[in-house]
Amino acid sequence: RQPVAVIGAGVAGLAAAARLAVAGHPVTVFEVSGSFGGKMHQFDLPGGYRFDAGPSLFTLPQLVDDVFRLAHREPSDYFRYERLDPITNYFFADGTRLAAWADSQRFAAEVEQKLGTPAAAVTQFLGRSGKAYDATAGTFLHKSLHKAGTYFSPETLKAVAALPSLGLTGTMHARHEKAFANDPRLVQLFDRYATYNGSDPYQAPATLSLIPHLEHGIGAFYPEGGIYAIAQSLHRLAEEFGVKFRFNEPVREILTAGNLVTGVRTDQDIYDFGLVVSNMDVVPTYRQLLPQQPAPERTLGQPRSSSALIFYWGVAREFAELDLHNIFFSADYKREFDAIFQEKTVADDVTVYVNITSKKTPTDAPAGHENWFVMVNVPHDEGQDWATLAAKTRRVVLAKLSQALGVDLELLIKAEKVWTPPGIAADTSSFGGALYGSSSNNALAAFLRHPNFSGRLPGLYFCGGSVHPGGGIPLCLLSAKIVAELIDN
Ligand code: FAD
Known part of the structure; x- marks a missing residue:
């Protein structure tokens, strides 16, 4: 197995490093800051307060467990979590309060009692979201969309053809208006899920209305000790499998010869690597680390989240x-x-x-x-x-x-x-301080995200929130899985 350099110790960089080390690659992670986590870091304020700096909502914990299972380790020895109930407390501008219970029947009953929309309309909507999620997630999220094998596979064609019958055309907001015509508060509640990947419900495609299914169908979770525990557990596993972490050592350049990746340059040294995974935001990866390479301008120019x-x-x-x-x-x-x-x-x-x-x-x-x-x-800034x-x-x-x-x-x-956005940009090298890379404000956004690999430079891969399948903890973890599988298959 060839040595791999990973640039950045965000959640996707940690998961990619752990997966590749488990598969037998010698892995070195270069991280500009003094510790791991990226947007998922923690800090203290005077007086005894601890904070998770970035993400707070956590779904699909099995994607973290998967990394430990791959290593034949018991996930709960590293990382534990509880299912939340209620998930969220809502306070509407007119003073109405509503608890989003984990159980869809109980949530629907609460909606009926507080907002007046019949419970059956809510359970039907959530049930449809679940079906649509099952029909599409495997295709759009779990594989590299940009390999011809995925693009033209029977599953992809089936998933795309199914979108109209699943009610997944038009915008997210329009879908919610149609489902809950007389209940602007419920429309607002469901529209909010567009913010889970930094998008605008009035522009984003109806496919995003599958997100509530993650919370109400599969569950919202809280890791024991806070969100930072996710980064800590992945870092621990990576170290156990021999991953070397070089903190306070930013990569300044990805080195190439012809169309081959040959290594990385930092202020300390030049390191030879035939395989490089960038967990840095894709825009500065091209602008700062690959200044001599032609950049995919259309992709990099997509509107930010x-x-x-x-x-x-x-x-x-x-x-x-x-x-x-x-x-x-x-x-x-x-x-x-x-x-x-x-x-x-x-x-x-x-x-x-x-x-x-x-x-x-x-x-x-x-x-x-x-x-x-x-x-x-x-x-964004x-x-x-x-x-x-x-x-x-x-x-x-x-x-x-x-x-x-x-x-x-x-x-x-x-x-x-x-x-602030400039602070987020400065602390995590995220272009414009966008939380989720490019936005999902049009139907083609999923296809216009940067692939998990470089078409020009074999040996160069990309993981993290600015590339396929997108931002947020679960999608970042999936990007790491896709990259590890692309490297070894
Ligand atoms: P990042 O966290 O972006 O880390 C990239 C790493 O690369 C950083 O550590 C950086 O220092 C390092 N780096 C950059 N350049 C270099 C270089 N040249 N050399 C070496 N290292 C470099 N997601 C959710 O799922 N739920 C939420 O509730 C949620 N809320 C959020 C709230 C906020 C305020 C923020 C900021 C984000 C939120 N997100 C949420 C999004 C989620 O945090 C991100 O999608 C995810 O953490 C990004 O991980 P990443 O792997 O892309 O890397």
């Missing part, structure tokens, strides 16, 4: 009405997404996501306190005045949450940190 403004707050009180995941909706969702995707700014009224891991991991905050991860979806936008949004968020919870929230904040 949204980014986020995150306020990490140590809060000196406990709130019984809140749980791990809480959403406070804006009054005008269309306005909010137009601001993000058309005007590239932040609306005056925003939907606020509050994630509190101390609800599940009490040591994440001192007794009687909570650690709040408060996130607003915003456009195009040079906006983020200091002004962050200050304005902070005021809006404080007013909204204070009103909904009947407190003066600002007085309770004992520690604070803010992460």
Whole structure:
């Protein structure tokens, strides 16, 4: 088995490194920062608060387990998780509150009681989403879409042909409007799933309306100790299989000779490798590490996904009405997404996501306190005045949450940190600070993502949220699986 260099220790880089090492490759991971995790890192704030910096919603945990099973290890020796119930607490702008229970029947009954839409309409919608997911996921997510074998396989043709009969044409929002015509709050609830890959429900294709099935059909989960435990467990497995981690050592160039990859250059040394996997965002991979190579401009020019403004707050009180995941909706969702995707700014009224891991991991905050991860979806960085936008949004968020919870929230904040799109870009080398690479705002987006391999340079592979099949923890893990399989098959 040939030695492999992996550039970046994000979740996909860790999973790719572990998979390749298990398969017998000597693997070296180069990481610019001092530790692993990338967007999935953790940090502490003074006063005893721990935070997961980035991802907080976790589905398809079996994709993590798969890596341990591949290594013939018992997943629960490395990584444990619980299924969430309720999944999310929703607070609508008109004051209505709703709990999204894990069980679809119970969730549907809650919708009927709180919003008035018959329970049967909800269970039917979720049931259809499940069927459509089963019919399409294998094709669109689990394999490289860009190999002729996948493109023209009978399964792909069958999956594409099935889309109209599964109701998966048109936009996501249109599909939800059709299903729940008289219930704008329920439409808003389901439209929100477009943000799971940084897209706009008013443009994104109806195929994205399969995402709720992940939570309500398969489940939403919380890893013991927080999301960072995913990165920790994969790092531990990788080390056990001999992966070498070179932290604080950014790759400056991917070396080539003719059309062959020959290694990587860092400030410390030149290393020979015939196989290189980039877990770095694909745009800077081409612009910074392969400046002499022609770049796939059409692919790199695809519109970016949204980014986020995150306020990490140590809060000196406990709130019984809140749980791990809480959403406070804006009054005008269309306005909010137009601001993000058309005007590239932040609306005056925003939907606020509050994630509190101390609800599940009490040591994440001192007794009687909570650690709040408060996130607003915003456009990717195009040079906006983020200091002004962050200050304005902070005021809006404080007013909204204070009103909904009947407190003066600002007085309770004992520690604070803010992460802006330029900060996300600088800390993780993600182009424009986009959370999920390119957006999925058109029907062809899945096909226009960068493949998991280079067509020009055999030996060069790509994993992570900016390439196929997309951003978010499960898809990043699938990209690592696809890359490991492409290398060895
Ligand atoms: P990244 O995390 O992007 O890591 C890439 C790594 O490469 C970094 O460690 C970087 O330092 C390193 N690197 C870059 N350049 C170089 C170089 N030249 N040399 C060496 N190393 C380099 N997903 C979900 O599933 N659920 C969520 O709830 C969710 N919420 C999110 C909220 C936020 C605020 C953010 C930021 C992301 C969120 N995501 C969520 C998305 C998810 O975090 C990402 O899709 C995923 O973690 C990206 O992993 P990755 O493997 O692509 O690598």
